C-alpha cells in the first residue's frame with residue numbers, strides 16, 4: 503500500500519490548507535511545524551506558499567502537502583484556486599483580534615464550498631502566548647467549533663505549543679474517516 507516518490511515512503515498523501523485572515527500567524531504556524539522554529543521575520547504571504555512533511559499517525563506514515571494561503575483580500579481569487587482536493591484545513595484566527603474571529607464563517611464557507619463539504623477542519627486560536635491581550639475567550643471559540651463541527655485548539659507559533667498537535671489531530675481524523683469507510687469525497 504506504500505507509495506514511493508524520490509526515496510520517500512508513505513502510506514497516505516493528504517493535501518492541507520492553512521486559511522484565515524492576514525496577520526493571524528498562518529506562515530509562522532507552518533514554519534514552526536516544519537522547522538520547529540519561530541519565523542521571526544514573517545512578511546505577508548503573496549498568493550500561496552508550500553510546505554511538506556511526513557508524520558507518523560498511529561503507525562501509518564502520512565505525507566502532508568500544505569498550502570499556506572495569503573489572508574489579504576486582494577489575493578482571494580488566487581488563493582481560492584488552491585482549495586480543490588484538500589482533505590484538511592487549519593482555520594486560523596488570532597486570540598488577540600476579534601476581527602479575525604468574526605471572519606471565520608466566511609473562511610469556513612469557502613473551504614466547504616471550494617475544497618469539499620467533507621473537509622476536516624481544525625480551528626486554531628493562535629498567539630496563545632499573548633493571553634494578556636486576549637479578545638476572544640476559549641469558551642466562546644470552543645462553542646463556535648462545536649456548532650460548526652470543527653476540532654479546536656489554541657496554538658502558539660511562537661512557543662510551538664499545540665502546533666504539531668493541530669496538524670496531527672487533523673490528519674488522524676481524516677485517517678479515521680477513511681478507515682471507517684466514510685471516505686473523503688467531493
Ligand SMILES: Nc1nc2c(ncn2[C@@H]2O[C@H](COP(=O)(O)OP(=O)(O)OP(=O)(O)O)[C@@H](O)[C@H]2O)c(=O)[nH]1
Nearest residue numbers: 524525526527528529530544546547573629659660
Ligand atoms: N506573539 C505571537 N506572535 C505571532 C504568532 N504567530 C505569528 N505571530 C506574529 O504575527 C505576525 C503575522 O504572522 P504571519 O505568520 O506572517 O501571518 P499570516 O497569517 O501568514 O499573514 P498573511 O500571510 O498576510 O496571511 C508576525 O509579526 C508574527 O511574528 C504567535 O503565536 N505569537
